[in-house]
Amino acid sequence: MALRGSKRRIDFDTENALTSSDILNLTGLSKENFNDLCSIVQKGNLRDSRTRSVRTCIGIFLTKLKSGLSNKLLSTLFNLGKDSVRRAIASARKYLSENFVPSNLGFNHISREEVITSHTRPLAQSLFGKGMYPAIIVADGTYIYIQKSSQFKFQRKCYSMHKHRPLVKPMVFVTTSGYIISVIGPYYSDGKNNDAQIMKHIIQHDIEEFKKWVAEDDIMIVDRGFRDALDLLQEMGIQTKMPAFNKKGESQLPVEDSNVTRLVTKIRWVVESVNGRIKSWKYLDRVLPNSQIPFVSDYVNIACAIMNKYWPELNTGDSEQDEQLASKMLYLSKQKNLLHEKIIEEGLDKRSCKWQKIDASSAPSFPRLSEEDIRNITVGVYQLKLAPSYTREHLDDDGNYEVFTCDHEENLLCAKIQSRHISSKCYRVWVKYDDISVVGWYCQCKAGSRVVGTCSHVTALIWYLGIGKYTDNIFENCRDWSKYLLDARNLPDPVTVDESDNEEANDEE
Template identity: 45%
Template sequence: MDRNCFVCNSRFPRNSSGRPLECPAQRLFFSIRTMKTIPHNARICFNCRNVYREWKSKNEAFRLIMEHFEEKSGSRERTLSHNSESMDSIIEISTTSSSTSSCHANKPSVEEPAVEIRFDRVAASHHQCCICRAVDPNSTSVISDEDRDLIFMRQHIFVPKGARCCAKHLENKRLSYESFKNLIIYDNELISFTSDEIKSLLLKYQSALESEKQIHFEQSSSLTDTDYYNLIGLTKPQFDKLISFISDSNIIHQSANRSVRTAIGLLLCKLRLGLSNHVLSSLFQMNNKKVVSRAIDSARKALMANFVPKNVGFHHIDRDTIIKNHTTTIAKELIGGGRDVAIVVADGTYLYVQKSRNNIFQRRSFSIHKHRSLLKPMTIVSTTGYIISVLGPFLSDSTNNDANILKHVFFNNMEDVLNWFEEEDKLVVDRGFRDCLNMMNRLGIEVAMPSFLNGKKQFDVGDANRSRLVTKVRWIVESVNGRLKQFKFFNQTIQNSLIPHLKDYLLITCAIINYFKEALIKSKPEDRELAASMLALVNKRNEVQDMILEKNLLSKTVWKKIDSSNYLNFPMLSEEELREITFGVFQIKRARSYAEEHILTTDLSSTVINYELQTCTKIPNLIKVRMQSVHSRRKSYESTIHHSKDEIKGWYCTCPDGAKVVGCCSHIASVIWYLAYERFQSEERPKPSGTYISLVDDSIVLSDFYDSSEADDSDDDTNDNEH
C-alpha cells in the first residue's frame, strides 16, 4: 500500500495509513485541485482533508451543493469507488472553460446524478430589465455570461440565461459596479445542478481565484469609487474620462501585462502614493519592476502627447480667459484696482532629491537655506488656484533664487510668456522676488509684494496694512503647492534616476489638478463689500498704539494682573464676527495653539483654567496679555486690546506685524478668540497633539539621582577644602 498522500505526496505517520478518498465530492474537489485522475485506492493525509473542510466552510453555496451531491450519490458511492472508468468520466478535467450558461440546464440528464439547491434568482424576461424592472424591449441587452458567472460567485444570485438589462446599466458592455449592488430578487426557488455543472462551477471558482488581482483597473466592478480615489486621487468616472483622452493613441501597446487602463493606473498610483516600482509590481502582480517601468513610461508619453498640452502651460489658456473665469473679486479689487487686468501669483516650491555622486550636480542642487539637496519648480497660478504653468525644475544653489528664476523665464521667453502678458498686468509674489522688480517694471508688469522691515523691529501701520492686502491674495499659490504635495511622489525624496522624467510628472499632475479638481476659492457676493472694508482701513492709524505712546502706558505700574474668570466685561462674539476682525481664517486657526501655550493645557473647557491677563488702571476696558513667540523661547509679545461691552474697538501688538488695522496678528486673534468665544463653549474639544510632547524623551530633564550626586560631590569637595 502506498504510504504517501495522493494530493501533497507527504509521508503518512507510522501509526496512520491516511484517509481513503471514497466520498465522490472529495474526489471531485481534489481531482480539480490537482488536475489528475484519482485512482480508486487513493488516500489523503489529515492536512489535505482539513483543506477540503476549510474550503467548504468558506464557500457556503458550494458546501450545500457538495452535501446534496453526497446524499444523492450515496447509493452509487461503492460503484464509483471501484469503477475507475466511470469515475474518470465524471471528473475528467476540461481545459476549455465554458460559461455558466452552458451548464445550467433546464432538466438534468437522467444518466447523471443531480442535486437541487435553493437560490435567489432574478427575472428572466426578454422585455424587462432584471435590475430596475423597467419594461422596454428596444433598449435592453442580454447580460453576458461573464457577468452571470460573476454575480453567481460573488453574490450567490442565479441569473438565468437570456436575462436582460437596460443599456444604462452597462459600461463597455459589462455591468457597472452600481448595477451589481442593485439587483432585484425575483424569486427563491430550487435550481438543478448536474455533476458536470458542479465541476464547471468549481473550475470557474478556481480560475477566478488564480486570476484575481489585488488591484485591477480593467473590470468596472473590481474597485469602488473610494478605492479609485485612495489609489490614484481620481474617482472612477474621472479615471474613465482621463482614459478617453488617450484611448485612440497607439503609444501604449496592448499586451497581457499592459493595457491602457493598467498603464495609466500604474503611473497615477506611483504619483499618488509615491511607491517604488518593486512595490507596484507586487500590488499589480507583474513579473518584475522592469515591466512596471515600461508601462509607466508608455503612460507618461501618452499623457504628455494627448492630455497635458490641453490643460497646462501658457499656450493652453489665453489671458482673457484668466481674467473672466479665473480671477476672484477680492484680487480684482485689492490688487487690480477694480480693472480687468490679468492677476497671477508666482512662487517656487521644493522637490527633495537624493545626494549625487557627481560633485557638480551635488553642489548646485544643495540648498543652503534648507540644508538639503533639492530642485525648484516655479508655479504660476491664477487667483482661484488654477495652474497656468509650472516651469522647471531649476537648480537650488545661490544663483537660482526665486528672482533669478523669474528673470530667466522672461529673458528666455519661456512658453512665449512675453506675448501672454500685457502692460499693467499684476504679478503677486513674496519678498524673495525683490531683485527682479526693476526688470518687471521695465516690462510694464506691476508687482505686488509685501513690505520690508529694512532694519526696523516692527512694520509701521501703513506698510503692515498694505502687506495684508498682498497676503490676502498671495496665499493661493501656497495652497496650490500643498495640493501638488498631496501626490506623495513629490512630498518625499525623489530618486535621482527619475530626474529625466521629473518635469513630465509635474506637468501631468498639474494638468490632472486643473482638469479634475475644483477651484480652491470661488468669488462670493459679499467679496466686493469685504474688499471695500479692507481698502477703507489701509490709511487708518492704529489708535491703540497712539494711546499707549501718548498716555505713557508702557510702564508696568499702570497694569494690574487678574484672572480671566473674574473679567466678565469682554464682549461675546460669534465665529463670523471673529472672521470680520481678522479678514481671514488663518489667524483663527492658530488661535488655539497660542491659547493652549498661555494656559499650559489643551483642555480649554476646564473650569480651573488660569488665563492670566492685565488690566489698565488708567483707562477702563483696556487689557494686555503677554503671548509667547511660536518661533523663539526668548521672545514674547504684549498684545493690547481696547474694547467696550459690545465690541472690539482696537488692538496693538509688539510683534513685527502687530501694528496693522487691516486684520490683526495671530497673538491678538488668540486673545480675542479665547476671551470672546472659546471660554463660553461648553463642548469639550481636546486636541491629542497636546499630549505628544509627554510621549517623547527630553534630555534636559535630569533624574533626582543625578542631581543629588552632583550636590554630594560638591559638598565633599567643600569639606575637604575646609579641612
C-alpha cells in the first residue's frame, strides 16, 4: 500500500491506488461511502490547496480519527509537511462540523415521528410501549480521557472519582436500534457533573430544544446514575425505566425487581455498544492533549454523524421474533422463582443439608442441550459468551468439574462458581432439571433470583453440563496469558536451619 519512493505513499486521489479494504482500514468507511462523503464535501466551500486535494484532506482527517496516529506519522505516510497535515485536519474538522454534522446528528436533525417509525426496535415497543408507540430513548454518558492540567481548579473539575483519572463527559442519546439522536457536551466529570446533574442541565437549559422534541408518555431508559433526575423527567411527563436498587441491608434483588431490571437491561445495552463504537475511533479512545479540548465536541460529533449516515444500526430487530420474545419476557417477569422458594423453605442452602461432591461428568441424566436451547433460557447471548471463561476457572488441574448432589432431592445440582470480579467471593448456584430440559435455577449473586433469563453463573453451569463436557477443545479460543507473567506472591518456603549448624551455639558441658 505504501510504496517507498512514490510521490504520495497513501494516495486517495488516484483511482484504484487504494483497495476497498485499504480505505476501510484507514478511514472506517467503505470505498463507496468514502467517495460519497468526499462528493458531499466537494459541493461545499472546502477547496483543493497547493499541497493537497479535498479527498486527501478528508482522508487525512479520517485516518487521524480512526487510527489515532500523530501528525508526525501522518506527515510521513502522506508525504506532506507536518504543518500541512495540521491545516488539513483543521480544515476538514471545521467543514464537517459546520456542514455535515447538523444534517446527521442532533435533536433538530430528526423528528420524533421518524425515530418511532424507523429507528425503534419492535422489542422495545412490545416491552414498554403498551400499544401507545411512544418515542423510546436510551441515555448515558461516555468518557473522553484528557491529560492532567496545571490549572488546578480545572484539574479538580475534570477528575472523575469513578474512573480515577481526568476526563470529560459527552452525554449520548440513542434509539433502541442504536441510531444516535444527539451527543451533548462535553461536561466536566467531578461529582457535581454526574449523569443526573447533566440531565437536569440539558432539560432546564432546553439544549437543542429537548423539551419541545419529547412528548408526554415518551420513555427514557437510563442507568442508576440518573436516579436524582427521575423526578424532573416525570414532571415533564416522560416515563423512566431504570434498573432496580438493592434494598437497605439486602445483598440480592427480590425476584420481582430482578425480573423488571432484566427487561430494562435487555434494551439499555444498546447505548453501551454505541459508546464502544465511538471508542472504535482510536483518537477518541486515547488520552487527548489538553490543547485539543476545544475540539472534543467536534471530533465526537463528526464520528457519530458518520456512524449515523454510513454504518448500519446495531439491531433493528425482526417484528415477529421480537414480539414473541417480548411476550415471553413479560410473562416470565410476573412469575416467581419456585426453586428459590424451595431452597429457602427446605434449608437447602444451609450447612445442615448434606450435599455429596461429584464430578460433573457423572451428573445423573442431565439433558444434552444446544446453544439455541441455552439462548432460550438466558434470553440473550452475553451470559453465554462468558460461560467458557467461568468454566475454565472452575475446572481443577485434573480437568474435573466439581458439582454437588443432594440425596433427598432428585435432579437438583449445586455448584460454587467463582466471582470474576472478587477473588474471595464464590456464588452458590442451583439448577433443577428433568430428562429433556432445565426447569429451574437460582444463584446467590445480586441478580441470581430472576427467572427472566439467567445470570452468568447459572449459565456457566448449564452450559458445561449441557454442551461443554461433550465438546473437545472447548477452550480453543481462550489462551492462558498468566504463564507469561510472574506472581510476586509465590515465594519459596523459608529454609529451616538446624540448631546444630549454628556456630555460635554453646557447646555442651
